[in-house]
Amino acid sequence: MTLANLILICAWVINLILIAFVVFNKEQKHRLPVLLLIILVTLWQSIELINVFFLRFSDHLLLGARFGLLPNLFIAPAFLWLVFSLCDRCQIVKKYTKILVWLPAIIMIPFLFSNYNISSVTVTENGFIFQQEVLYYYFLAYFLLVIGFALTFLAKMSKKVNLIIKKQISYIFFGTALTAVFALLFSVVLPLFGLKNWFYLGVDSAVFFTLVLVYALARFRFWDLKQLFLKIALDAIAFFSTLFVFYFLFLLLLRFVKIDFMVLSNQLAFVLLIGFSSPLVYQAIYKFLNYFGFNPQQKIELSVIAVADVLRSGTDLNILFSRLTKVIAQVIDYQDMFVYLAKHNNPEVFHQVYPVGERILALNDSQLLQFLVNHPAGANKAEIQYLQTDRYLAESMDKQKIDFALPIFYNQQLLGLVMIDAKQRFLSAQQLQFLSKIKDYLDIAIGSFLLANK
Missing domain, CATH: 3.30.450.40 (GAF domain)
Structure with a gap:
């Protein structure tokens, strides 16, 4: 199993867990649009897994690759539905407007299984390389147009909505930006320079969006991320500094004191020393960092x-x-x-x-x-x-x-x-x-x- 396949499986499992969380979390607001979005992403990843493990060397691989675009067609309108639901605008939007948003995706369905979508598939070590045709670019334009409109609408509404919804919107922007950066870097920029082996990282980056989305909409109390990240960084610095202290002590005992650590009794003595003294060393380093005001808490x-x-x-x-x-x-x-x-x-x-x-x-x-x-x-x-x-x-x-x-x-x-x-x-x-x-x-x-x- 390649690293690409392992990452795809991990992303798929995470999304399955998120689906179960939304289904069983009765207090989850905007459950239907959130659930639809995660199901669409999971279906897309499920088709990718089928292509990788069952159709990789089959004559039906091209059909499977074309079918993989089907869930993606509806991700953009589903996201727009979520945006309207989040801002409490679903009842205001007229029916014909809703139909117009979903209509292009429905019209493109018959063309998915033709050469207008994907004309050929090349099997690589990390997955597949598709030869996209004109339908792919129509889909990309439609996707960017709807997502762009949804994000613009969110940005405008963030000035009018409740403080908690405003915070949720900021998380959605963060998840979208994180996914977009990974997708552009690994699926667009690097392939332009001939580095196509990392393409799968851009494809699987959608898991960042679903994770952030479910977290944001399942809560109404949020941590100050700046303080939280600084606290995590402080803990990490104290932890690795403690490891470095004992590593330095190990080298000192080995090279200058000439203690033979191949002897079992010496190994046990050193392990006991670490076990009893490491909490004290960690606390001393932590207090030292606190003294200089590095701890936001x-x-x-x-x-x-x-x-x-x-x-x-x-x-x-x-x-x-x-x-x-x-x-x-x-x-x-x-x-x-x-x-x-x-x-x-x-x-x-x-x-x-x-x-x-x-x-x-x-x-x-x-x-x-x-x-x-x-x-x-x-x-x-x-x-x-x-x-x-x-x-x-x-x-x-x-x-x-x-x-x-x-x-x-x-x-x-x-x-x-x-x-x-x-x-x-x-x-x-x-x-x-x-x-x-x-x-x-x-x-x-x-x-x-x-x-x-x-």
């Missing part, structure tokens, strides 16, 4: 510790919240922050305590307070809009410029809330985890403070 970790210190530092609420907002600002770039606490003589009425003001919220009249009573994790406007949990609450939060509301509970009773105006920016999974930890500290600190001053 360190700011969040230090801010969590700072929050705990602030909440233990004093009993003056105004000073306490003033310090707290400064710590939060190191992780979340917010515009305004307001803190409300329940009145001790009337716990259903909440008054603004930071900044000191005269605003009052009543539990009976506030949709936000009623929502927080039933959702102690907090109210994220972007998630409420995306999941359509409460449309009126989302509109109310939008008018009041509240992007996130953090409740304060004590003994299962709502004692207060923190309102954050994050300038309508997307809050990453790291930032939401940070707010969740702050909530845990606030529940204990504010609850204890109010209990002591009741």
